Amino acid sequence: MTPSTLGVGILGAGPVTQAIHLPTLARLTDVFHVVRVMDVDPAVAESVAGRVGAAWTADVDELLADEEVQIVVICSPHQFHAEQVVAACRAGKRAILCEKPFAMSKAQAEEIATVAAETRTPIIVGAMHTFDPGWLAAKAHWDDLITTSHTIRYSIVLPPNPRFEDFATEVATRPQWPAADRNDPDVAAGMIYGGIMGLAIHDLPLVRAFCPDFTDVEVLSCTLPYPAGYLVNLRVGQKDVQVSAVNSHSWEPEWTVEAIGDSSALRIDFSPSYVQAGSATAVIRRGWESEVYGPYAYNGYEGEWRFLAELARGTAEPLDITELIHDLTFALEVADKSAAAVREATAAANEKVMA
């Protein structure tokens, strides 16, 4: 820690703070130091703060009032994100990193935009793959793939999070999820909505990058796999899109995004969440030839923090917040329509069983 490093304050000190952000910050000690950690559970706040020699509190206002806190990172559960982003803007912080999703409605997102414009606070959302050097390299080399791609695929085979959290750190607390009856249409719809807004949301901004007509969303079908996940076939403008994820204990995690056209195609394989395993690898194929970008030495978590430092120091242009709002409204629309489709399909299947 030197006076020249940027002071970080953390709201919410669960597994994401412990396994993602603190290990990332440990790679960037020449840029940042953690000043204060806040969690509603004082024991968690104290123990996590103790790991990095920071002060702790159970009070949001106390953290925001701390002048040494220049950058705020919001890692509380999603329902608190919007109000905490607004409060951090109002507290005059230099930059904010909010874990995804940064709001749960368009109205909330617009409120954030208004306040951020007023206070001139740069905000980024922790959609780490948008900062992954593999993705950025692909973006620099894909030529006209935005126009020529016709088929977009976004597929995740997700291992249990603790497997990777435990590689990344020693986690102090872990939430428990109650089991629910997925034959209940509302439960099924809730699982899909949660899956899209909690997991798919990571790379829906990447999908949207290939869908200029992203407001024209039609869900063709939605399937709820076992034990959880989603498989959604969509038409987005002229693009044929499939977004899928399955939770599995199998030993082959997968996290890929593909954009495919007649004569060129991009495939990106991301490294697993939580661990510092380097960047994604992007392959642009044109028939029998391919260009490979990455893996680079650091991943999107480090990428987002590096960008945050540039924002706080005024050496990078802030992101256009309307793009973040578009990312959110696109995700909300996919989530709403997919949940409605699975609710209907589950109810129809129940009726068939009754008949």
Place this chain on the structure above:
Amino acid sequence: MTARLTVSASSDADSEGRIGQALAALPMSLHPGGEDADLVGLAGGTDWVSAAVRAIDAGARGVLVVDPTPAEVRALRGSTVPVVLDGRWTYNPAVLDSVSAFTARNDAESLIEVRADVPVGSDLDRVLLSQLALIRTAIAPVVELSFDRCNSRGWDARGTLESGARVALAAILTDALEPAASLRIIKPDDAVRLTVPDPATARPGHVVVSSAGGATLLVTKWESAHRVAWRTLHRLVTSEQLGTDLLGFEHDVELVRGGRTALSAA
């Protein structure tokens, strides 16, 4: 000693199905023959069924059809001559080697994904039949099929198996990717993944079975699908068996007709 059978093939069957290469790779079992050859290789164009009937009437003891187009096969039903349908992917040795791993995981909680990357301008009907044949061979026949979308770039469809397993079927028409098919089953605790390249070469398919304990790559075999198809026909003829290709094909053709009707009605 292996019984050596003679083979004749039309030139389009030869070029589509690389029959000359398959024979060259099975010199003890097969040998080029003339009009009265034991086995006949046919291209799978529109009139392949009548060509097969003619070959059988003329005395052929076995018939192999390369990449058959949808057709009514009733005329072949009563025949005692084996007919092997050499679709794009089914005879890749990796497919046959994947069967036990797939079938052990085929139940109502399974999600099966199958995807075909094929060149722009491919005959969609044939691709679909090859895709259904792949699922049928590796796991079980698809019993219900409906299309979410089907256009000049490919399709997304959903199906179910008798077990209740759900299947997502996709085809993507592109010249950017190597032609290939992939099939995977994902379960809460484990998964099986099969990739099958185009049959034009002996590039191997791969099967990976993975669970919480790790992932295992099954034995890799550099044998072309066409060679396996011809070996199969040889075995069926010499052991006086019929094989199940025609029955399976008939089932799939009926399913596709139903699916297409549902699609156009939607």
